[in-house]
Amino acid sequence: MTIEDTVLGHPQAVPGPHGDVDLRVYRPTGTPDAALVWVHGGGFAAGDLDMPESDAVARALAGAGLLVVAVGYRLAGPGTFYPVPSDDVLTAWRWGLEHALGAGVARDRVQLGGASAGGNLVAGAVLRLLAAGEPVPAAVFLAYPTLHAVPPLASPAADAAVQRLPEDERWPAPTVEAMYRGFVGGDPATAPAAAVPGTADLTGFPPAFVLTSEVDGLRGSADDFVRRLAAQGTSVLSVCEPGTEHGHLNRPGPQFDASLRRVATWLRNAPELAG
Template sequence: MTPYDVPLEAAGFTFRVRVYPAAEPTGAVVVWLHGGAFMFGSIEMPEADEVAKRFGDHGVTAVSVDYTLAPLDALPDLDTADAPEGMPSAEQIQAEIAAAGPRARFPVASLQSVAAFDWAVAYAASFGGDPARVGLGGASAGGNLAAGAAVRLRNRGGASPAALLLAYPVLHSQLPPAGEELAALLVGLPAMLTFPPEQTRAFNRNSVGDEALLADPTAFPAGHDQRGLPPTVIVTAERDRLRTSAEAWAAELALAGVDVAIRTERAALHGFLNEVGDAAALRTVARFAAAL
């Protein structure tokens, strides 16, 4: 079925969701958030569009969120000097995303994520969904937004995600240290794919603006009370510096009594959901659909 856009408003900003109705709906729905260091990305990128279509193959209707991006203040910290072939330069990235519309820092995208979830629950029946089977998920920075929204929903009470589905997310404002095994796997990768802690922290700080907000559990949930969060499925990339964040947070969830499963895609790099037809990407969407 043909996807369609729905305009919404939250936190003083207009945004939209794109609904991908499953041709043969099972009743499951996922509200999905793309990644991009909080500053980049759109619902047109494969990590949003292709993922949403693949959810449909499993009978899951996807609601892709075109949330308001953060300002570009951290762009100079993005080292593209040795970017892989085919990756855009910093100048190309800046030109591409300059037309993304109004920008705003936390908590705008976080509140929009909650609003998108609430909309999906309210209208699930209109596209063959079950309001009790609406999941919330995302990749990279989108995984952060999904997790933060889950914390907001838990604190608020009422409708809660049927499952939290995260691909290579960042849950810490400062990445946990990498062990020898991961450090060895990162050798030889372009700098921009190794996520140096100082660069990642610059992106994270840019997303919130105020340094004090890095400690807000709805901005970066790691290190806070995880009790009462939804059943969670996490998929990481083996050769990804952000893997330390996902692994540490999964341990926190388990200790808090949250039903959590974590899987590592061997040899995969961060952002593999952007690779159309990639086997790891197809497996990941299938795992997420099964959780719903």
């Protein structure tokens, strides 16, 4: 295995219900310690496999000895709404799980994870697996996820910090609601539960690591999800990365590096950390 194999990622097209799903497989040298099927964000309608939140994250984790399958799901837009992106993520998860097992990764070290809108798709995919009676990931990783069409309020201190941001970076409620309308193709209040996971029944949801950005208008969504998981007895690790704003895994730097160290530790040790 050459360093180029690890850094560049291998393209892979996997058949799905809406056509091939584009993936990139990032392999470390030797047997991987763990594996992650990874879903980037972008407000459901933007983002790709080249953005740092996908490629740089995958490279960093592969460099730390982990196998990563990055998912190029179909973006929401005219004629493309939920469940199409969700179907693509489920296709990627099923393929990625088998690929990781074939690469020698233990079943309880293969996880599904996503950032922002990708976190929504991941949580929704888990709910769909539960509803279908299929095995779910042993644990999941959600980075600053959006899980509600109407974001719950964060703490007063967190909200005050957001108000100091430029207006177009605050994620006000009308902006979030419009984003979800574009995702589901209509009123999110009538959307399937898996499209708005923050309001769904979370019975059976696996242990989770929820990473938040310190100053983020969507942070209340993640915090509420954490509280609901904890209240029902699901093991959950919640970490707020200091000095960051929403989408900090799309901006390589010291905080990016700190978060990726946390993620690598979680992926290797989730059963113990979550227990």
